[in-house]
Amino acid sequence: MESQELIIVDVFCQEYQIEINFIHDLEEFGLIETVVVQEQKYLLKNQLAFIEKIIRMHNDLHINKEGIEVILDLLEKNKQLENQIKNLKERINLYE
Template identity: 70%
Template sequence: METQELIIVEVFCQEYEIEVNFIRDLEAFGLIETIVQKEQRYFDKNQLATIEKIIRLHNDLNINKEGIDIILNLQEKENQLLEEIKYLRNRLGLYE
């Protein structure tokens, strides 16, 4: 992976005023993935929105990691169901 697509965990934590251990806990719990290159820990920029959402859920609503995991899974399921509804509506439109 190119370093342009990666965000340094320590820099991210400084910007968002969170502990590096919080990111490590999220990774240990399986909510995010980090990459280690040259003794530096990174995460892919595609995870940025998810990590920001996790931080908001944790800090603003005081939701623990287990609750965050459930919320993220439910949102993913909702998105899958919405895609399925869209697909089925398109298929139904063929017969109208």
């Protein structure tokens, strides 16, 4: 994994003015992944938008980590249902 694909957790937390414990809690909940390289924790750059979304839910909407977990699960299920509907519509169109 190349170093430009990783963001140091400490630097990220300073930039976004959040506590490091928040990132650790998100990781414990299984909402995000971190990578340890030479005893330094990093976030994956491709998760940045997702983590920003979580931070906005937490800071702007005052949703706790449990609530964020539920919301993200529901959003994922909604996405799966939308894909299923799309596939079913395509199958129906074949018979029209």
